[in-house]
Amino acid sequence: MKKIFIIFSGLLISSNAFANQPFDWQLGFQKAASESMRDIVAFHNNLLLPIIIAISVFVLFLMLYACIRFRASANPNPSKRTHNVTVEILWTLIPCLILIVMAVPSFKILYKQDTIPKADLTIKAIGYQWYWGYEYPDENIIFESYMIEDKALKADQPRLLAVDNEVVVPVNKVVKVLITANDVLHAWALPAFGVKRDAVPGRINETWFKAEKEGTYYGQCSELCGIKHAFMPITVKVVSEEEYQDWLSEARIKFANDEIKNDKLKIASR
Ligand SMILES: [Cu+2]
Secondary structure, three states: OHHHHHHHHHHHHHHHHOOOOOOOOOOOOOOOOOHHHHHHHHHHHHHHHHHHHHHHHHHHHHHHHHHHHOOOOOOOOOOOOOOOHHHHHHHHHHHHHHHHHHHHHHHHHHHHHHOOOOOOEEEEEEEEOOEEEEEEOOOOEEEEEOEOOHHHOOOOOOOOOOEOOOEEEEOOOOEEEEEEEOOOOEEEEEHHHOEEEEEOEOOOEEEEEOOOOOEEEEEEEOOOOOOOHHHOEEEEEEEOHHHHHHHHHHHHHHOEOHHHHHHHHHHHHO
């Protein structure tokens, strides 16, 4: 009993303490940190869950009713009926209507996510077997982001989620993310922002997010990409505008992208 109490109190407390990453005994979504994710959570909690619960309760009721009302002792001569037009029309129409009721708000959310507002900054995420590469095309920044091995983890770093070089973005700014891959299919996913896009070699997918709260957010590659698929996490650090500018001035030197510079020179000299 005590153990159950600890688990449940842990559920309530830890959901606040670790809002940006999965936690032990988690049920449901991570806490939303963007409007997109709030839309998704509201859609799930306010529409999908009630529908799922209502259907489950209704089917359970039908099963119990049939078990009791038509049991052999109460109903020794079972009906031989095989068709009932009214019932057949109803059990086709009602699920259709339920699907339409679900589809309308779902499309609304999808289209809203698909329309990228004017971006304040653009980052490019490139999936490799098995790590992520990032570029800030407007800042001439390029770096690679590897998972930190268990033995090198610091106290505040979650296992299998922390990386050596984090993506840093300013809070409350529209970040456009260009996503591609170098070898096989990967997917760039960040649950707290409601973002998940396939990374396809030879093709650039786009998505966006506007993080509403500072903090460190964790995601993972979400397309089975090979033996180390589970070991190419995504870490995004959301910071204030000043901190972002500080990081930029450092990163412009530390992660300067000579390759692009050379390519640009090559193109210019043609
Ligand atoms: Cu991958």
